[in-house]
Amino acid sequence: MINRIKQKPELKGNLTLVWNAHLPFIRHQDQDDCLEECWFYEAMTETYLPLLEVMNHLHDDQIDFRLTFAMTPTLISLFSDPLMQERYRVYLQKQIQLAAAEQLRLANATALLPLARRCSERFRELQMMYESCQGDVVAAFKVFQDLGLIEIVTSAATHGYLPLMKTEEAIRAQIMTAVRTYEGHFGRKPRGFWLPECGYTPGIDRILKQAGVDYFFTDSSAVAFAAPQPNRELMAPLLTPYGVTAFPCDPESVSQVWSAKHAEDFLANRHKQAQHWLHWLDRKPIIVSSFDAELFGHCWYEGPAFLEQLCRKIHLDQHAIKMITPSEYLDEYPIADVGKLNESSWGRNHSAEMWLQGHNDWIYRHLHQAEERMIRLATKHEHLARHGKLSAQVLKRTLNQAARELMLAQSSDWAFIMDSQTDVDYAVRRTKDHLGNFHHLCDQIDRELVEEDHLTALEERNPIFADIRYQDYISIHKLSPIPIIPSLADWETLLAETSHRTNVFMLAWEYPPKQVGGLSRAVHELSEALAARGEIIHVITTSVQGAPAFEMMNGVYVHRLPIDHSGNTHFYHWAFEMNLAMIDHLVRWRENGGRIDLLHAHDWMVFHTAREIKASYGIPLIATIHATEWGRNQGNLYADLQNKIHQLEWKLTYEASRVFVCSAYMKEEVERIFHLPPDKVSVHPNGIETQVSLAPVHRPVIAGQQDKVIFYIGRLVYEKGIQILIAAMPAILSHVPQAKLVIAGSGPMEAELRANSAHLGDRVAFAGFVSDDYRTQLYQAAEVCVIPSLYEPFGIVALEAIAHKRPLILSDTGGLAEIIRHGVDGFKALPGHVDSLAWHVSEMLLQPQLALQMADSAYQLLQQHYQWAHIAEQIQDEYRRLTHGQLAIEAIAKH
Structure with missing residues (x-):
């Protein structure tokens, strides 16, 4: 009798579930019964505590799951505020008392009494859960992130709609404030970023890169209409020109979450979706399903139960669909197509229409004027010198509070409310109040007379962003582009510098x-x-x-x-x-x-x-x-x-x-x-920074544990000689069967090179364009780096390999030949000679100790001769000889 063993199903794809967790800053210092604060109490009761409850159940039952939460700084501030924590306790107690009164009122109503009892039980469960974390909901979420079960990303400080901000400084301030807030609560930098309303415009990726962000989420149209059109469509992220990864939200999966069959039906559709794409993608597809957090519980009572069922079914499914966080995906697939994203949002018509139309367009001229005024003041007081009668400390507090008021006025929620025509008076009042506070503070700075009691009152009324830095608004350029000169002051500043x-x-x-x-x-x-x-x-x-x-x-x-x-x-x-x-x-x-x-x-x-x-x-x-x-x-x-x-x-x-x-x-x-x-x-040779991290990093999937990696990185063009290295691979494999050539880079010869190496199977792998982090992983995985150029005036990539302390083989041609000494710092192969290259690569792989000795020797040469500081000093001397003579001629002409 044949034993039939059930085979584990093939992994079809990855699923990333993302919750956009946001509320505007609706704290009201002097009112404990404000209607808008109920938004927070309801969200806590119906969404955030139930989501924590779901994760507790799954963890207790040892169910492996992965969820991603985009928590805005304003929501985190509400969660963490002692006043809001105490008011929520009061709110829960009132609900418990109301539920008890309802049970008395319905004592004889047999149909409704069980519901009243269940409400009473539910509020007490939530109260116990809240007190179990001592009211610190952020810390409760952090526990699951530290366990690796969830990933928490940040968003703009006050959820401002970034594409409609006028200045880069304002966008930068929103992003940098968010990053610092995140670090203060979670003890690490955020890898990911949720663009408010998924609003993207070119340049935001550059600012995110400067802030240390690795990836962000976009509307599907940002990637679907990117240029060039992405090869993997919406089933893989896209790398922007600034090296930040954009994960597109998948519209198909989002539209199906309301299915009456709930989790089972949703998962079945993800199977079909992944199976469709699996046949022709070069990797497992990733489906990014993103939702407003309050859909789960607040808008849809069964939402948390749906989520728990889904996680359990995926666990029982033996991971045919794998739940994954964006960071885990990037660690597994660091290579991505590069493209320029389309300007977009997840709002009406995938545009800025909801935040810029007849009901709300009046706010932007005021917001833009405030941005420019904040930049002028921040730049003027960059060094916080005493300002007339104002001490540096008071000046700093006033500038920081002005920045808070501006950011609070920029919240996208106010324009959204005006568009939806719901609580319009409140949204208008909040916009005007914050702008009024902002200009009042700025006027006081200009007059060199700050009303400290008023300043303290504003700080107590809006105690958000304790580590805010007005310096984020310092002008990024002392002069705007030439010939576009916006102000004489800017022009004069650059000339003076x-x-x-x-x-x-x-x-x-x-x-x-x-x-x-x-x-x-x-x-x-x-x-x-x-x-x-x-x-x-x-x-x-x-x-x-x-x-x-x-x-x-x-x-x-x-x-x-x-x-x-x-x-x-x-x-x-x-x-x-x-x-x-x-x-x-x-x-x-x-x-x-x-x-x-x-x-x-x-x-x-x-x-x-x-x-x-x-x-x-x-x-x-x-x-x-x-x-x-x-x-x-x-x-x-x-x-x-x-x-x-x-x-x-x-x-x-x-x-x-x-x-x-x-x-x-x-x-x-x-x-x-x-x-x-x-x-x-x-x-004057080219140089390189030797401050390369040599700490061990994750070995890339492309390099198997048993592979002896031969690494090439560069453009795929004829003069780089990569065709010679591919031709040498059969001879190398005859001596070292574990050898594997990894080729990083792109160029016009790529298709031809792929065809020429097809007979070598998995012993030649093309990595395509690689990010800086992935390039480091490939260098560290390499047993030898090879530069087989036919023509090379210098070869900066040789210095890069040496800086990573990797053994090096290069062609004995051009400037390459001058970088190392043959047999001492590496090997030089005859240019264009297949047998010579094959012999030297094989020798390096067969003698790893000798190879490492040569790599160490080359590193010493690098330190002595190829540091940019030393090269710049020599070039500076040449500049001096030319400019001093010219300045002398000008001086004579003046006299």
Whole structure:
């Protein structure tokens, strides 16, 4: 007789259940019977305590579950407020007394008496539960997060609708205040963020990234209409250009939660949904079902019971559908498609319509004026010096309370209530009261006379955000974009900051967050290293969606210019349009009194700007040649475009007073092909920060525990030589069967490389675009890093591998060959030679101790020769030699 063992079903997909837990700040200091406070009591009674009860039941029965709660700072403040806690106790006691009175009244009503008894029992159960956590509901939720059963994310401080805020400073203040509130209650930074009303507009992701947020939730339309269209549609998150993950809410699952069959029917539909997508996705689909928390219990009494049944059924289902938190999903699938999200919300018509229409549009001109006034005051009092009769302490308290009042006025709830025409008078009154308080405080600061009794009363009336920082509103740029100059004061501020010393202008077509190749990173890190040494550095570059037109970024003044062009403009012609924009911008800067003491141009794309500004104003010019068209094509310049680029490179080196290159190999190349005198060309290598975390991290799924990982990261183009490494894999596998090649990056050769490696099965894996965190995981999993380039002026990726202390094999070509010593710091293989590369990789894998010794030796070289601070010092000396001579000429001319 054959024993039939029931097979565990295949995992079909992941389910993330998200509750948007929010209430506006409806605390009223002087009223204990305010109607709006009942919203809080009802939500506590019907939603939040029952949800805690469900989790207690599941945990007691050892049911594994995963839930995600988006708790807004205003709700957390209500939960934690001693006054609200005491008032809720009174509310519960009143309900218990009312239930007892009802039992007496219905003593002879046999049909209704059991209901009255059940109500009495229920209120007493809730009272016991509330007292069991001593009224600290936040701490009760924290227990489940610490157990790993739930994940709690934050939202904007007062649930302000971020896309309708006028200034980046106001958005930043809402986000940073929320992050600090979360940290204070949960003892960790939030990984996730709930956008109020799922309202997204480009640029919010950049601010979230700056705040340390890894992911956020969006309306389905944000991802469905992203550009480019996401390959995995709504069944996987999308990575924004700023490296923050967007999880789209799934409309299908949300619409089915009201099914009469409840949990069983809901789960059956998720099975069907996951099964449909599983057949053609490269990973298990994730279904993000998001709900307003008060749907469960307050609006739908059976909601908590539905949730408990669902968790139990999924547990019994042997995880054919797996409940998962967003952080767990990102740990399992760190790779995602990258796209620009569509502006959207989960409101009416997926737009801002609910918060901007005839009943509520009047509020925004007042809110926007308040934002701008707050920014002016915060910037003026950045250093909290004594202000007339005001002490620094009183000034700080007043500025912080003004920030509180502004944020409370920005709550999206007031505009929502006005739109829905429910409690309109209350919403209007709250908006006007907070704005009135805000301007009253600002007026007192301007008059240098604060009524401290009034200030104290406001602090007691709205005791929210104890760690609020008015400094969040300090202007992100001392000058708004040129030529758009909003105020003379802003213009004068920047001129005052930059007029006393040499101003160096870097010209580069790409700069973070725009990052196409290595030029962006090199210019970025050099600029910041020079700024750290006291140089005034401006970067003139091109605009990118979501990034400000002007900002001070880690000490560097970054000017991002929009470029006029049609959608099908060729890059060569687009570059010409870019130069016209750069020239206009610099001329306007100079004519308005700005200094330009030195130009530093990066590659041929900015030649026209460099030559025009140099000739017009007699400004010294330095050119950095990162790579040459001649080198990229091994001297074969057959196409007309190749010859045009080659000519622009030559002209740039001719016009420059000095030419910088990154290696001795490049110095020889540019001297030869451009006929440059040797004393005109200097070698300044690229650098890298060695503050790389070497602490162990989670081993990526793509690298099995038994795999000996060979890691390549870079663009998938011919000159990078990845095709040589793939061709070497059969020979490597014959010596080391556990070898596995992991390829990170993308490019035009990807399809061809995948086809060429198909016969190697799972011994070659393509990771695609990888985030910084995932790149670190791959480096740490690697036994050896390989750079098989056919042409490489330098190779910053080699320094990256060395910084992670990974053994390194590279091609004996170009600037790569200069980085390490063969057999001492790593191996150099013959460029383009399959057998040579196969032998060196096999040798490294077979001798792990030798490999680690070479990695340590290479790390010492890195410390000595490739630190940006040291490189910046050398470049600064070159700047001085050029600008001092120019300043002397100007001084003579003045006399």
